[in-house]
Amino acid sequence: MNKLLFTLALLVSFSSFGQTAKEYSQSGYGKSQNGDYKGAISDYNKAIKLDPNYAIAYYNRGTIKGRDLKNDYKGAISDFTKAIELDPNYAGAYYNRALVKEDLKDYKGAISDYNKAIELDPNDADAYSNRGNAKVLIGDLTGACSDWKKAANLGDTNAAAKWVANQCN
Secondary structure (H helix, E strand, O other), rough: OOHHHHHHHHHHHHHHHHOOOHHHHHHHHHHHHOOOOHHHHHHHHHHHHHEEEHHHHHHHHHHHHHOOOOOOOHHHHHHHHHHHHHOOOOHHHHHHHHHHHOOOOOOHHHHHHHHHHHHOOOOOOOHHHHHHHHHOOOOOHHHHHHHHHHHHHOOOOOOOHHHHHOOOO
């Protein structure tokens, strides 16, 4: 019985040491989907330690910090910025960094990131809709209406269409 327990413990320890950055990242994603944000961050930290150039791990960790836990906005921005440094065409990182900047009331910074997200993915209705929201908060109703109309044309039939109907000519 002791040999069996020892063998099992040895196998578990060997298998945990052999995980790749991708496997840790996948594990982190699964944990985040189940609400285990601290466990997910731990797995993303391990993925990044194994592969410091793994943009997805930074992106996913930033999403947890900024959108799920909503308690580490600076850390989220840092992670999204690192993901962008590693992959300058990562539209989702610009988009999510913009969301965090909005939470911090940095509307101009958010608009700048939405601009880049839209440049990289011109069919992203959410980016247009959210950029419109940020524009209205800096007093640019004309720009907001233009963005909301574009979002509605791209398929955002909920919020953007209502904003256009209520606030735009």
